[in-house]
Amino acid sequence: MLANKIIMPIQSFQHLAVPSINGMNTYQPGKPIDELQRQLGIKHIVKLASNENPLGPSEHVKQVVRESMDDLSRYPDGNGFYLKRALAEKIGVDTAMVTLGNGSNDVLDVIARVFLTVGREAVYSEHAFVVYGLSTQAVGATARVAAAKNYGHDLQAMQALINEKTSVVFIANPNNPTGTWLEANELENFIQALPVHVMVVLDEAYGEYLDPSEAPKSIVFLKKYPNVIITRTFSKAYGLAGLRVGYALSQPGVADLLNRVRHPFNVNSLGLVAAQAALEDRDYIDKSRLLNGQGMQQLEQGFEQLGLNYIPSVANFITVELGEKAADVYQALLQKGVIVRPVAGYQLPHHLRVSIGLPNENATCLDALEKVLQGV
Numbered sequence: 001m002l003a004n005k006i007i008m009p010i011q012s013f014q015h016l017a018v019p020s021i022n023g024m025n026t027y028q029p030g031k032p033i034d035e036l037q038r039q040l041g042i043k044h045i046v047k048l049a050s051n052e053n054p055l056g057p058s059e060h061v062k063q064v065v066r067e068s069m070d071d072l073s074r075y076p077d078g079n080g081f082y083l084k085r086a087l088a089e090k091i092g093v094d095t096a097m098v099t100l101g102n103g104s105n106d107v108l109d110v111i112a113r114v115f116l117t118v119g120r121e122a123v124y125s126e127h128a129f130v131v132y133g134l135s136t137q138a139v140g141a142t143a144r145v146a147a148a149k150n151y152g153h154d155l156q157a158m159q160a161l162i163n164e165k166t167s168v169v170f171i172a173n174p175n176n177p178t179g180t181w182l183e184a185n186e187l188e189n190f191i192q193a194l195p196v197h198v199m200v201v202l203d204e205a206y207g208e209y210l211d212p213s214e215a216p217k218s219i220v221f222l223k224k225y226p227n228v229i230i231t232r233t234f235s236k237a238y239g240l241a242g243l244r245v246g247y248a249l250s251q252p253g254v255a256d257l258l259n260r261v262r263h264p265f266n267v268n269s270l271g272l273v274a275a276q277a278a279l280e281d282r283d284y285i286d287k288s289r290l291l292n293g294q295g296m297q298q299l300e301q302g303f304e305q306l307g308l309n310y311i312p313s314v315a316n317f318i319t320v321e322l323g324e325k326a327a328d329v330y331q332a333l334l335q336k337g338v339i340v341r342p343v344a345g346y347q348l349p350h351h352l353r354v355s356i357g358l359p360n361e362n363a364t365c366l367d368a369l370e371k372v373l374q375g376v
């Protein structure tokens with residue numbers, strides 16, 4: 001027998017929340033495929049909204065995950081021993097420098113909880129990844145946002161905001177949603193000039209998409225500057241967004257602090273084995289990078305043919321300018337079964353971000369965009 005469903009009147013509990021939470025907005029994820037399928041009653045949806053790897057997970061990863069199913073009743077290894085060891089070996093650091101997270105969002109949040117609180121400040125750029133603001137606000141710290149330059153991080157403007165209250169600087173390199181990139185030299189000059197009480201977080205969620213010869217040189221900074229924390233993820237190029245695995249690289253003393261705050265079993269057992277298997281899959285990253293480069297060219301050319309400006313990007317997405325009608329174009333694309341990402345929440349109300357998909361997905365997106373712009 002079904003119990004009567006309890007229907008609660010909508011009531012605000014804001015007055016009970018700590019003040020910093022009242023000022024926060026909920027993170028807006030890309031619209032899920034299922035939801036649009038239900039709404040439109042159409043099967044074929046192209047989702048280019050969350051910077052996921054369009055190849056899907058590799059066969060090797062799927063195999064390893066299937067083989068781990070029998071252990072689901074067990075807690076995962078809370079220390080992530082094998083994954084940390086594999087990462088440390090691959091990157092060339094000590095395992096004591098690796099901190100695992102439930103996606104790198106979790107790591108960013110842990111960093112905020114360790115280094116930020118009421119009365120302390122975090123510095124980041126306009127148009128930077130929204131989680132920096134959310135993590136900063138959640139712990140009651142103050143955000144100081146530097147104006148961007150040509151959509152990218154303006155390190156001089158960021159430097160000007162640093163004072164004795166600054167505890168963390170967040171730098172997304174490459175940045176999401178602009179796809180802009182800071183050269184190693186510029187970055188090093190900035191880090192070198194930082195006061196010793198400031199931790200600098202280099203978020204490299206898209207680092208794998210750079211040409212290996214230009215790949216982030218930040219590992220060198222880790223050894224030279226004790227206040228550097230690098231964050232990376234298995235959600236983007238490694239194709240494991242659904243399993244939620246990310247990590248930080250830092251001095252062991254910093255990792256020790258992060259580990260105090262990290263939830264004991266923050267990475268699940270399937271995530272641990274899948275990430276380790278993904279690291280062994282060298283071809284997968286090369287293939288992903290190549291596919292991404294081709295898809296980027298396809299979208300750039302398509303936008304040019306449509307007379308649209310875009311922000312040149314080194315990542316696996318591209319942000320295109322649509323002017324006043326950007327929100328309408330987003331809705332019209334949805335109606336055609338194409339999900340892209342509005343970026344008004346990033347102070348880019350006239351742009352939409354498009355993740356690089358498979359060639360046919362990119363083509364479908366461009367085709368739909370052309371029709372929408374013609375008002376069809």
Ligand SMILES: *Cc1c(COP(=O)(O)O)cnc(C)c1O
Pocket residue numbers: 051102103104105106129172175176203205232233234235236241244245246
């Ligand atoms: C996607 C993204 C992340 C990673 O998110 P996960 O929690 O690891 O899935 C981190 N930083 C930036 C800038 C991103 O775009």
